[in-house]
Each structure stands twice: as structure tokens, then as C-alpha cells.
Amino acid sequence: MQDPILEVSNLSIRYPGAPADSVRGVSFVLGRERLGVVGESGSGKSTVGRALLKLLPGARITADQLRFEDLDLLALSEAEMLKVRGRRMSMILQDPKFSLNPIQRVGRQVAETYLRHFPVSRAEAKAKTLEMLAAVNIRDPERVHELYPHEISGGMGQRVMIAMMLLADPDLVIADEPTSALDVTVRLQVLNILDGLVRDRGIGLIMISHDLNLVRNFCDRVLIMYAGRVVETLKAGEFHKAQHPYTRGLLAAQPRIGGPRKPLAVLDRRPEWTEEQPA
Amino acid sequence: MTDAAYSPARLPGWLSALRNIFAYLLRSPTSAFGLAVIAILVLTAILAPWIATHDPFTQNLDNVLQPPGNGHLFGTDELGRDIFSRLVYGARITLRIIFLVSVVVGPIGLIVGATAGYVGGWMDAVLMRVTDIFLAFPSLILSLAFVAALGPSLNNAIIAIALTSWPPIARLARAETMTFRKADYIAAARLQGASPMRIILKSIIPMCLPSVAIRLTLNMATVILTAAGLGFLGLGAQPPEPEWGAMIATGRRYMIDSWWLVACPGVAILCVSLAFNLLGDGLRDALDPKQMNRR
Amino acid sequence: MSKGRRRFRRAAGQAVSVAVTLLGLLMLTFFIGRMMPADPVRAIVGEDATPETYDMVYSQLGLDRPLWAQFLRYMGDVLTGNFGQSIRTGQPVIQDILHVMPATIELATFAIVIGAGLGVPLGVLAAVNKDRWIDHAVRVFSLFGHSMPIFWTGMIALLIFYAGLGWVGGSGRMDYFYIGMVPSRTGFLLIDSLLAGEWRVFFSAINHLILPATLLGYSASAYITRMTRSFMLDQLNQEYMTTARVKGLSRGQTIWRHAFSNIRVQLVTIVALSYGALLEGAVLIETVFAWPGFGQYLTNNLVIGDMNAVMTCVLIVGVIFIALNLLSDILYRLFDPRTK
Numbered sequence: 029m030q031d032p033i034l035e036v037s038n039l040s041i042r043y044p045g046a047p048a049d050s051v052r053g054v055s056f057v058l059g060r061e062r063l064g065v066v067g068e069s070g071s072g073k074s075t076v077g078r079a080l081l082k083l084l085p086g087a088r089i090t091a092d093q094l095r096f097e098d099l100d101l102l103a104l105s106e107a108e109m110l111k112v113r114g115r116r117m118s119m120i121l122q123d124p125k126f127s128l129n130p131i132q133r134v135g136r137q138v139a140e141t142y143l144r145h146f147p148v149s150r151a152e153a154k155a156k157t158l159e160m161l162a163a164v165n166i167r168d169p170e171r172v173h174e175l176y177p178h179e180i181s182g183g184m185g186q187r188v189m190i191a192m193m194l195l196a197d198p199d200l201v202i203a204d205e206p207t208s209a210l211d212v213t214v215r216l217q218v219l220n221i222l223d224g225l226v227r228d229r230g231i232g233l234i235m236i237s238h239d240l241n242l243v244r245n246f247c248d249r250v251l252i253m254y255a256g257r258v259v260e261t262l263k264a265g266e267f268h269k270a271q272h273p274y275t276r277g278l279l280a281a282q283p284r285i286g287g288p289r290k291p292l293a294v295l296d297r298r299p300e301w302t303e304e305q306p307a
Numbered sequence: 308m309t310d311a312a313y314s315p316a317r318l319p320g321w322l323s324a325l326r327n328i329f330a331y332l333l334r335s336p337t338s339a340f341g342l343a344v345i346a347i348l349v350l351t352a353i354l355a356p357w358i359a360t361h362d363p364f365t366q367n368l369d370n371v372l373q374p375p376g377n378g379h380l381f382g383t384d385e386l387g388r389d390i391f392s393r394l395v396y397g398a399r400i401t402l403r404i405i406f407l408v409s410v411v412v413g414p415i416g417l418i419v420g421a422t423a424g425y426v427g428g429w430m431d432a433v434l435m436r437v438t439d440i441f442l443a444f445p446s447l448i449l450s451l452a453f454v455a456a457l458g459p460s461l462n463n464a465i466i467a468i469a470l471t472s473w474p475p476i477a478r479l480a481r482a483e484t485m486t487f488r489k490a491d492y493i494a495a496a497r498l499q500g501a502s503p504m505r506i507i508l509k510s511i512i513p514m515c516l517p518s519v520a521i522r523l524t525l526n527m528a529t530v531i532l533t534a535a536g537l538g539f540l541g542l543g544a545q546p547p548e549p550e551w552g553a554m555i556a557t558g559r560r561y562m563i564d565s566w567w568l569v570a571c572p573g574v575a576i577l578c579v580s581l582a583f584n585l586l587g588d589g590l591r592d593a594l595d596p597k598q599m600n601r602r
Numbered sequence: 603m604s605k606g607r608r609r610f611r612r613a614a615g616q617a618v619s620v621a622v623t624l625l626g627l628l629m630l631t632f633f634i635g636r637m638m639p640a641d642p643v644r645a646i647v648g649e650d651a652t653p654e655t656y657d658m659v660y661s662q663l664g665l666d667r668p669l670w671a672q673f674l675r676y677m678g679d680v681l682t683g684n685f686g687q688s689i690r691t692g693q694p695v696i697q698d699i700l701h702v703m704p705a706t707i708e709l710a711t712f713a714i715v716i717g718a719g720l721g722v723p724l725g726v727l728a729a730v731n732k733d734r735w736i737d738h739a740v741r742v743f744s745l746f747g748h749s750m751p752i753f754w755t756g757m758i759a760l761l762i763f764y765a766g767l768g769w770v771g772g773s774g775r776m777d778y779f780y781i782g783m784v785p786s787r788t789g790f791l792l793i794d795s796l797l798a799g800e801w802r803v804f805f806s807a808i809n810h811l812i813l814p815a816t817l818l819g820y821s822a823s824a825y826i827t828r829m830t831r832s833f834m835l836d837q838l839n840q841e842y843m844t845t846a847r848v849k850g851l852s853r854g855q856t857i858w859r860h861a862f863s864n865i866r867v868q869l870v871t872i873v874a875l876s877y878g879a880l881l882e883g884a885v886l887i888e889t890v891f892a893w894p895g896f897g898q899y900l901t902n903n904l905v906i907g908d909m910n911a912v913m914t915c916v917l918i919v920g921v922i923f924i925a926l927n928l929l930s931d932i933l934y935r936l937f938d939p940r941t942k
Contacts, residue, residue: 130842141849145850193848444923446882451900456635456909535753536885573751584745
């Protein structure tokens with residue numbers, strides 16, 4: 029593996045006024061690969077993503093190390109973070125219905141990323157935007173450029189989102205549930221576009237999801253989070269080697285076509301899992 | 308906190324809810340101020356004969372326009388009457404306005420709104436159109452017109468204010484009614500053969516009461532200002548009644564030399580209307596579920 | 603095709619609803635006029651008229667006809683612009699009102715500029731600093747403006763800033779010795795004095811306008827502040843605020859480009875509605891400042907019981923309100939892309 033893009037060790041996050049840490053002792057290293065983060069709601073997976081961008085107002089973030097390429101994220105000021113966000117690290121949000129500004133034209137919103145980080149004219153930014161819209165398989169970029177978000181479908185909205193977040197050519201993209209809000213029929217299409225772009229450009233990807241199957245098929249490695257901790261890290265092909273009872277429970281609860289027609293296993297949750305350190 | 312342990316179990320639901328609301332309000336300095344001022348207003352009105360140092364109507368032409376002090380806390384007016392005592396008795400008038408307006412406006416708004424919302428159809432269309440027509444006027448202007456037609460007096464001012472302040476309540480009651488019109492317990496009542504009238508009175512109106520009560524509180528500041536404005540224009544309470552707005556109107560002529568004639572009743576109006584605004588603002592926060600969860 | 607038809611149907615529906623509201627308005631002013639305990643015939647013929655004269659005027663006024671016929675006649679009069687004569691001035695009421703209206707419009711326009719200039723920034727400030735001391739300070743400041751009896755504040759302000767400090771002009775639209783100096787072409791003193799090249803009159807007018815307009819604007823700003831704050835909070839809680847931050851925009855840029863620019867249309871509608879509400883404050887403040895406008899005309903006629911003039915004033919305020927409501931509705935449709 030080449031130089032790691034991101035090194036996280038012993039990351040803890042506490043929201044203002046919360047009695048306990050929402051994320052505790054999370055450590056992982058990311059290369060130019062696709063890392064999945066899986067967990068149920070409230071397990072802290074989205075919080076980790078937002079902490080990397082330092083977009084948790086008021087929350088206390090502590091870690092032994094939080095290194096992104098040559099930068100120590102913990103030590104960066106807000107002004108320095110502004111140069112990182114969007115340019116070197118960006119995030120694809122869940123639902124284009126809410127994550128796109130409803131009363132600005134799509135093209136203008138996408139171009140804003142480029143204009144923010146490069147000293148170019150509006151015309152140049154527009155050319156770049158159209159190119160990127162074409163890259164996410166939008167057939168008629170000129171037309172879509174002039175549309176408002178409510179005039180495009182969810183699948184297209186999410187492709188616009190991808191275009192917006194990859195436009196400035198970042199090194200790391202965090203995708204926070206990128207397909208959960210989409211129709212099942214377009215999920216795969218959107219994922220394939222994202223996957224293709226990430227591979228071609230050598231971008232590191234952190235895919236946050238509650239969908240174990242999706243992550244297993246699209247990522248190289250998977251972190252399994254439970255109650256703010258990473259309970260297990262697995263290679264995508266080695267799920268049969270899962271050790272932790274929580275992971276095994278998750279796997280057992282997956283329905284399979286042609287599997288036995290017994291009721292699915294009910295997920296077991298034990299308080300001690302929140303305490304013990306993963307092996 | 309000895310009482311906290313057993314009180315939730317003993318108090319009826321609405322009472323403990325009320326207690327929670329009070330506790331919440333007292334925690335914020337602004338709404339606590341509002342509550343305190345209103346409490347003082349009520350106490351002053353009840354205990355007026357004991358608080359007042361002089362008779363509010365007794366004139367003393369040897370002692371006119373005295374500045375504050377010398378046995379007169381806020382000085383005397385152009386007829387030698389004690390301003391402090393007049394303010395104290397004026398609290399009774401203010402309270403009477405508030406009480407009568409609420410008593411008239413609450414039921415009218417509730418019945419119109421609940422009927423429109425529950426019955427729907429043309430009834431809804433007609434009632435809401437009437438409401439819109441009343442809403443098309445600023446309340447002071449419409450009250451002016453009513454008082455002009457009815458003749459100036461305190462009671463007519465109260466009637467005029469009531470006639471102009473029911474539409475927002477009706478709007479609110481209608482919106483509330485629409486949200487639970489389709490609820491199962493309403494359907495159950497209907498299946499048991501209850502008449503629409505009975506359903507509106509027994510099942511719908513009680514559900515609307517809390518939000519209507521809040522809205523009334525919020526409106527009180529406007530009611531007080533409108534009443535004072537009518538008094539100032541000589542269309543509300545007539546002399547020698549110690550109504551605060553009317554006191555300002557008569558004091559106006561002596562304002563340059565005797566500022567206290569105007570300043571004292573004005574501060575009283577300002578305090579009471581500010582108190583209702585602050586309390587209403589606090590109530591809105593207290594009953595906003597998002598705010599409650601955050602604690 | 604169907605889009606155009608839908609838009610047409612919506613416009614037609616709105617036109618009908620405005621017409622019905624206007625009809626209701628007429629009915630309301632008609633009935634308030636009839637409620638009056640004073641005898642309109644007696645007011646015209648005097649106390650010692652013969653019964654014959656009385657009866658003649660009675661039927662001349664149409665009072666012997668059924669109520670609905672009287673209403674139809676009233677409606678016909680209003681629709682043909684005949685609002686009757688003012689008892690006080692002997693002129694047609696509508697002419698009187700057109701004469702005094704510019705003074706009020708001048709005052710209200712200045713006031714709304716001040717009110718919006720105060721309310722919008724304060725509302726944004728409060729929303730951005732929600733639940734911090736700035737938010738609380740803004741809330742108390744604006745509730746204070748909303749709670750003050752404006753006729754009283756006007757008197758106190760005159761006492762302090764005019765009689766005491768001498769910073770501003772006193773009552774009226776200009777100093778006494780300037781009255782009649784500039785010909786009235788538009789009725790708007792600021793414009794007329796500029797047209798006549800009379801700078802001293804212009805500055806005198808500004809000097810007199812500034813205090814009542816500030817007070818009116820301050821009282822109107824409470825509502826504008828509150829609405830701005832709540833619109834901004836709605837925006838700030840949206841997911842696209844996060845998107846903007848992820849793109850690398852600073853918090854300030856996000857607030858300005860994505861939150862504030864999204865609420866501009868809503869703000870325009872709020873300001874339009876506040877403009878109507880200003881008329882209410884104008885009635886009181888004009889009395890205090892001896893401002894020769896609509897409000898003073900209304901109160902003067904109230905005192906002498908000239909119901910023709912009063913009801914026409916009320917009707918006009920109602921029409922202005924409906925027009926402003928309609929205007930804000932149309933603005934919203936025109937400028938919000940989601941309604942297209």
C-alpha cells in the first residue's frame with residue numbers, strides 16, 4: 029500500500045451537553061482504497077465522517093492522531109480548514125432533496141465549488157461544471173445546468189451531488205449513506221458512477237452505510253461500528269471469518285434468496301460490547 | 308426537592324403540566340419578569356383600596372400639578388388628584404378590559420373555528436371568508452370605526468376590541484381542528500350517534516383550548532395597546548375614569564412643565580404590554596416540543 | 603398548455619376571492635354606518651326642522667327603502683367613486699383623502715425603510731446567534747418596540763429630542779415659516795421642495811420627518827425582526843447549509859449566499875404586509891405630531907362624528923390591506939422558482 033491518506037487513532041467525540049462520548053477510541057488507516065463504515069443508526073458512523081471535516085459545531089474532538097496527508101487536522105484553524113473542505117476532502121450527503129439548495133439553479137451550485145477554490149472566470153467554471161456533469165453520465169448537461177433541484181429526479185440529484193463534490197478533484201471523499209434515499213432501481217447506477225470516478229482518479233473513499241451487503245460489494249475493507257466503537261475490521265472478501273458476535277449477528281440477520289425459510293435471527297445487543305477493546 | 312418525589316403521582320395531569328410550564332418560564336429572566344409584572348397587576352387591581360394612598364377621584368384645586376414627592380408618590384394632576392392612586396385604580400380598568408375581551412373572544416373564536424374546521428364544505432368557506440374580511444383591517448382602525456358608530460365609552464371600546472380580535476383565534480382553532488378531525492376517537496363519537504354540535508362542544512373544543520389560551524396571552528399586549536390608543540383618542544374610557552390612555556391624553560396639555568402627568572401612565576402601559584409580550588414569547592418556547600426536548 | 607390553464611384557473615380563483623372579500627368589506631362598512639345611534643337626518647336638517655322637511659330628507663337619503671336596496675345604492679355609489687361629502691370641509695370625501703394621503707405615504711415609506719433596515723439585520727443576527735446573549739438582547743429590544751404605546755413614546759420623544767435637546771423639528775411637516783413656500787405639485791413635500799429647488803424646506807421636512815418615522819419604523823421592526831429570525835432559522839437547519847460548508851464556504855458565506863438569499867422573497871412579502879400595519883401606527887403618531895395626513899383626517903372626523911368620512915377612510919385602509927396581501931402573494935409566485 030502507498031502512503032496512507034488518512035490516519036486516525038483513538039478518536040473520541042462528545043457533543044455539547046451530552047453525558048458521554050458519542051464516538052470512543054476509533055482508529056483506522058486509509059490508503060487509496062474504498063473503506064466501508066457500517067453500523068446501525070446512532071452508532072456514530074456519520075459523526076466520524078463529519079468530525080473529519082471538522083463540521084461538528086461545539087462538539088469536542090480528541091484523538092492521539094488525526095492526520096490527513098501532510099496535515100494535522102486537529103491543529104488546523106477554521107481558516108485553514110476552509111482550504112481543505114471541498115478542495116482536498118469532501119462529502120456526499122444522503123438525500124439530494126434536502127442537500128441541494130432548492131432555489132438556486134443546479135449548475136450554479138456545482139460551479140460554486142470550483143469558484144471557491146480556483147481563481148477562474150465564471151465561464152471557465154461553467155465549462156468545468158458541464159464537463160463534470162457529463163462525467164456523472166448526465167446526458168444533456170447544458171439543460172440540467174439551468175434546472176432547479178425540484179425539476180430533477182433523485183438519482184440525477186445524487187449524480188449532481190457527486191459532480192459537485194468531485195469537481196475540485198479532492199483526495200478523499202466521504203459518502204454518507206449516498207444511496208439510502210434513492211429508488212432501488214437507480215442505486216446501483218449511482219454507485220457505479222461513484223465507483224468508476226473514485227477508481228479512475230485514485231481518490232480515497234469512505235462509504236458510510238447501514239447496508240452491509242452494499243458495503244461488502246463496493247468496498248475493499250469494512251469497519252463495523254457499534255455504540256460509538258469500532259468492534260471489528262474485515263476485508264470485504266473475508267466476512268466468513270468474522271469473529272465478533274455483533275458482526276456475526278448482523279450477517280445472520282441478512283435475508284438470502286434460496287436460504288432456509290426460518291425466521292431471521294434477531295440481533296443480539298450486549299452492553300459489554302460497548303466496553304471491550306476490539307482485538 | 309422533597310416534593311418532587313411524590314407530586315407527579317398525586318397531581319392531576321394538567322396541573323403538573325401547568326407546574327412544568329411555570330418552572331420553565333421562571334427559569335428565563337425575561338418571562339419571569341413578564342409573570343411578575345402580571346402578578347403585580349392582578350394584586351394591585353384586587354387590593355386597590357388598600358394600596359392607593361388617596362381617593363382617585365377627589366379633586367384638590369389648591370394642590371394641582373405637584374411634582375412627585377410631598378406625600379404624592381407620582382405627583383398630582385391638573386385637578387390635584389393623586390396620580391399614583393389613579394394608576395392603581397387604573398389597573399382595575401386594564402384588568403377588566405383583558406378579562407372581558409378574553410371572555411368574548413375565546414368562545415367566539417373557538418366556536419367559529421371549530422365549526423368551520425369540523426363541518427367543512429360551504430360552512431367552512433363562508434366562515435373563513437368572514438374571518439378574512441375582518442382580518443383585512445388593522446385592528447385599531449376597525450375598532451375606531453366600531454366605537455365611532457357605537458359612541459365612545461369603555462364598554463363600547465371593549466366590544467369593539469373584541470369584535471376585531473376574534474379572527475386570529477378562529478383561524479387557529481380551525482387549523483387545530485383540521486389536525487384531529489379524522490382522529491379515531493372523533494369517529495367513535497360519531498358512530499355512537501353523537502350530533503356534530505355535541506362532538507364540537509365535547510370533543511373538539513377542549514382539545515383546542517391550550518393553544519387558544521396561549522394565543523390569547525400573546526394578543527393581550529395588542530389589546531392593551533389598542534385600548535390605550537382608543538382611550539388616548541377620547542373614544543375609550545371617559546373622564547374622570549382613571550384609564551391610563553385617557554390620563555395621557557389629558558396630561559398632554561401640561562406635558563412641557565409637568566412631565567409626570569404623561570410619563571407615569573405611559574410607563575405603566577409599557578410595562579404591562581411588555582410583560583404580556585415577554586410571557587407570550589416564553590410560553591411559545593415552553594410549548595414548542597423541540598425546545599422541550601432540548602432540556 | 604395545462605400549465606397555462608392551471609395558472610389561469612388559480613388567478614381566476616384569486617380574483618373571485620378578492621372580489622368576495624371586497625364585497626364583504628363594503629357590507630361591513632355599510633352596517634357599521636347604519637349601527638350609529640346618531641340620526642343622520644337630524645344632523646342635516648337641524649333640531650328645529652318641520653316634520654315635512656325631516657321626512658323629505660329621510661326619503662332623499664333613501665332611508666325609507668329596504669336595507670338591501672340601501673346597500674345596493676351604497677355599493678353603486680362606491681363603485682362610481684361617489685363617497686359623499688364631508689360635513690366638516692363640504693368637499694367630496696375622496697378628494698379630501700387624496701389631498702392628505704401623500705403626507706402619510708411619505709411618513710410610512712420612511713418608516714418602513716427604517717423598520718426593514720433595523721429589523722432584517724437584527725433578525726439575521728439573532729438567528730445566527732440563536733440562544734446566545736445577542737439573540738436575547740435582540741428579542742428584548744424588538745419586543746420593547748412592539749410593546750410601547752406609540753402615542754406616548756411620540757410625546758416623550760418630542761419632549762426629549764425637540765423641546766429638550768433641539769435635535770429635530772417639532773410637530774407638523776416643516777417649520778411654520780416655510781409653510782406655503784413651495785407649490786404643491788405632487789403633495790409629497792420632499793419631492794415638491796426639490797422640484798422648487800428649496801433646499802431649506804427640504805431639510806426642514808427631513809428634520810420633521812425623522813422622529814415620527816423612526817418611532818413608527820421601530821415599532822414595525824419588531825414583526826420584521828421576528829419573521830426574519832424564524833425564516834433564517836428554517837434555512838440554517840437545512841441540510842444544504844452543510845453542503846455549502848463541505849464545498850469549502852465559510853460560515854459567513856454560507857449564511858449570506860445560501861440562507862439569506864433564499865429568504866429574500868419571503869422578506870419582501872413581510873415588508874409589504876408591515877407597510878399596511880404602519881397605517882395603524884400612523885393614526886396615533888399623526889395625532890401626536892400634528893402630521894396633516896390620513897390618520898389625523900380620520901381622527902378629526904371621528905371626533906365630530908362625520909361618518910361618511912370615517913367609513914370611507916376605513917374602506918380605503920381595508921382596500922390597501924387587501925391590495926398589499928395580493929401583491930405579496932403575487933411577488934411570491936413570481937420569484938420563488940418552486941411555484942412555477
